[in-house]
Amino acid sequence: MKKINIKNDEEDYYIGKIVCVGRNYTDHIIELGNEIPEKPLLFLKPSSAIIFSGQNIKYPSFSQEMHHEVELVLLIGEDLSNADENESGKAIAGYAVGLDMTLRDIQNELKKKGHPWTMAKCFDTSAILSDFVSSKDYKITLAEEISLSVNGKIRQKEKLSLMIYKPAQLVQYISTIMKLERGDLIFTGTPAGVGKVNKGDTLHAEIQGVAELFCNVE
Ligand code: ZN
Numbered sequence: 715m716k717k718i719n720i721k722n723d724e725e726d727y728y729i730g731k732i733v734c735v736g737r738n739y740t741d742h743i744i745e746l747g748n749e750i751p752e753k754p755l756l757f758l759k760p761s762s763a764i765i766f767s768g769q770n771i772k773y774p775s776f777s778q779e780m781h782h783e784v785e786l787v788l789l790i791g792e793d794l795s796n797a798d799e800n801e802s803g804k805a806i807a808g809y810a811v812g813l814d815m816t817l818r819d820i821q822n823e824l825k826k827k828g829h830p831w832t833m834a835k836c837f838d839t840s841a842i843l844s845d846f847v848s849s850k851d852y853k854i855t856l857a858e859e860i861s862l863s864v865n866g867k868i869r870q871k872e873k874l875s876l877m878i879y880k881p882a883q884l885v886q887y888i889s890t891i892m893k894l895e896r897g898d899l900i901f902t903g904t905p906a907g908v909g910k911v912n913k914g915d916t917l918h919a920e921i922q923g924v925a926e927l928f929c930n931v932e
Pocket of ligand 1: 736
């Protein structure tokens with residue numbers, strides 16, 4: 715099992731499941747021609763997909779179009795079922811910036827057929843994490859800016875406040891669908907500006923004042 719260490723938190727967290735939220739920023743929904751969902755759109759990634767800042771993203775042989783999606787990532791600190799919003803907010807133990815790498819060509823085929831997104835979202839190295847900051851040390855305001863650059867050029871840049879469903883709302887909603895356990899991660903969706911990456915690219919993701927990560931595509 716993969717472990718997360720958080721500065722100023724003596725406890726270890728072993729990563730469990732990864733719950734991802736799709737279509738959580740209006741501009742991104744429009745750029746992909748999707749409809750605004752009535753409830754958060756959820757899918758899962760396996761923990762085997764995780765790498766950390768400084769490691770390389772590997773282009774899968776079965777895709778020609780891997781996209782970057784930069785996202786705020788929440789770490790769940792305690793088990794939670796059918797929680798209210800207050801409990802849900804308190805259950806967030808830490809924050810990181812992450813990349814939800816997506817095989818857009820494969821995803822578009824799957825969407826046409828009405829099939830699940832597993833092949834487009836769960837490949838090795840498709841979930842990249844920065845270090846986490848403890849929610850004891852940092853109170854997120856959502857005024858922070860999230861950004862991603864490829865080879866030094868900004869591709870995605872947005873205020874976290876533009877998320878349709880906010881962190882505690884997402885945790886609350888997910889806890890009514892499935893039990894959340896200590897060590898689970900939630901990828902909270904990406905703003906507009908997603909696009910293709912190529913072998914040899916260097917990616918830099920950041921949430922202002924919270925976390926940053928670097929990785930190369932090979
Ligand atoms: Zn995503």
